[in-house]
Every structure is written in C-alpha cells, then in structure tokens.
Amino acid sequence: MSEDAGLAVEAMCEHLAGHGARLEITSGSFRLGFPFGRALIDLDGARIRMQAIAPDVARLFQLRSILAGHLAEFAPDAEALRWTGDATDLTVPPNWRELRVEALHDLTPRMRRIRFRADDLIPFAGLQNIHVRLAFPPSQKSLIAPGVSSSGRESWPDHIDRPKLRRYTIREIDPVAGWLDVDFVLHEEATGPGSAFAAEAGIGDVIGMIGPGGGSIPLDQDWYLIAGDETALPAIARMLALLPPDATGHVVIETCDEAERQTVDAPAGMQVSHILRAEGLTHTVAKIAVPQTARQPFVWIGCEYAAFRALRRHVRDNLRIEKGGHNIVAYWREGVAED
Helix, strand or coil: CHHHHHHHHHHHHHHHHHHCCCEEECEEEEEECCCEEEEEEEECCCCCCCEEECCHHHHHHHHHHHHHHHHHHHCCCCCCCCCCCCCCCCCCCCCCEEEEEEEEEEEEEEEEEEEEECCHHHHHHHECEEEEEEEEEECCCCCCCCCCCCCEEEEEEECCCCCCCEEEEEEEEEEECCEEEEEECCCEEEEEHHHHHHHHHCCCEEEEEEECCCCCCCCCCCCCEECCCHHHHHHHHHHHHHHHCCCCEEEEEECCCHCCCCCCCCCCCCEEEEHHHHHHHHHHHCCCCCCCCCCCCCEEEEEEHHHHHHHHHHHHHCEEEEEEEHEEEEEEEECCCCC
C-alpha cells in the first residue's frame, strides 16, 4: 500500500501544481503552496500524513477541503481522512453565506442583474477570487445550509429539498456596504435553477453562496486574449476591471443580437470587438495573432462546448500557448437543457 499511496499522492500533487499550486518534492515529502495557505504531506509507511496551514479558519477550511477532495479522487481506497487541531468542530462551512435579494435590474432583454445583501463579504472581494457557487433551493422551499464532514469537506443532506449549486461570477462587490451583484442570463425556457430563480426573484428572496473559487486571470502578463459569449460576459467584465491600466490585448464578445450588447470598461490598450453569433466566435478568435513581442501572453475564453473544444485546440496547436498560459472553459452545451 505504501507504494500505491506514494504514487497517488504524487499524482495528486502534480495535478494541483498543474492548477497553480507551488510544488516541492523531497524524499517521501511533498510541499504545496497556495495563495491562501500551504500543505505538508508525508508518507509514513502505508499512512499519509497531511498538515494544512492557513492564516484563518475560512482559508484553513478551504485548504483542507481541497486536500480531502483530491485525496478521495486520487486515492479512493484510502481509509477515511480525519483532521486534528484547529477548526475541527465546525458544523457549517465558514465560507457559507446567505444572500437576500435587495434589487433587480434588467441590463438587456436577456441579462438581469440582482443585488444581494449579505454579512461578512470581505473574503469574497479578492482580486483572484471572482467566482462563487450559488445554492438555489427548490421553489417555495426554505434554504438548507451545508454541514462539514469528518474529512473537513462541505457536506449536504441527502434530502429532496437540497439546493442545486451552480457557478457564477461576482460582477461587483462592496464588502463594507454589504452587497454584491450577480448577472444572470434569462433563457426563454428557464430550465436551469439559476435562470429560473432570476426570472421569478423578488425582493427579500434568499439563496446561499459558498466560495470564493478563484477563476480570475494573472495580472502580470504582457498581452491578453479574452473572449466569450453572453454567458461569459460577467466574468469578462470583471476581469477587465481588474487588469492594470497598461494592459494590452484583444477582447471578443459574442452576443445573439444587437440588443444583448453591453458596453464594458477596459484598459486603453485592450481592443474590444463585439460580434454577433452569426459571425462565429471560433472564426473571429482564430484570426487574432499573438504579437511577436509578447513574451507572456495569456488567453481566457468562456463559451459553448463545441466552440470550447475548437478554441482549446487552436490555442494549443496553432498559437502554441502551453497549459499555464490559458484557461478555456465551456459554460453551456448546445441542445442540452440544464437541470
């Protein structure tokens, strides 16, 4: 088991390093560094010993959750993980918040901004943490909060009223005033929990939030290509607001029609192109070349699944930008209704 444990831990650590963690390996020991803490992992025969170190309870919980979740993925046969030390008596994740609808505003015919009121939003205001998971309770049901498992992970009851979780971008936030804005795409047939909630939301309605979950872009690159459709527009707008004033690059925003076009603020050196769906996001992005002077380009794209596959292949094979230099994600899939 010790050899299997070592291989599993090494694979887990290499995976985390591929997603931005700093990794150091010595004989039988692994050191992982994250923006919010660090982890020490040692092999003692067949036993895996992990130590999580973070500056506060919320980030300690986040780090333990990451380690426990990945250990379960890479070493599914390992015995149950149990933590000792600080914050082992949590009953609710410290990064859980209840959000109450304060205001609603339609930005376009298909995009609705909802302002939520909540307590203790400072942990959600970081530059590198723009995404969260929102918890939508079933219609006419009260919100159920998650618990904490013995392995230190968020846990949900196996219950018919369990909320559905979906990932969203914090569009704007004022932690001092105690509010945040989230933009929702309104679909003609609101089958997904987020779209359905946004279509019917009223002042005072309550949903949950857990996070933050990263998802921003590095702010020290010398050229950017940022592209996406309406579903990615909240993330694109937030990223552009975070970029330094001297940032350079190209932004492509695809919408279904002119009515869905939104003006976005961007650094002067970022060229912003608005296109319609008929023009094709894949075709438009494929015509953009990385300047020869760019030593550290970065590509971020959020779009439909087929476009995601084509653009990921283009960025890797044609632009030859390695894994750490791009983040390309599928936000939805044509012909597949969200449950």
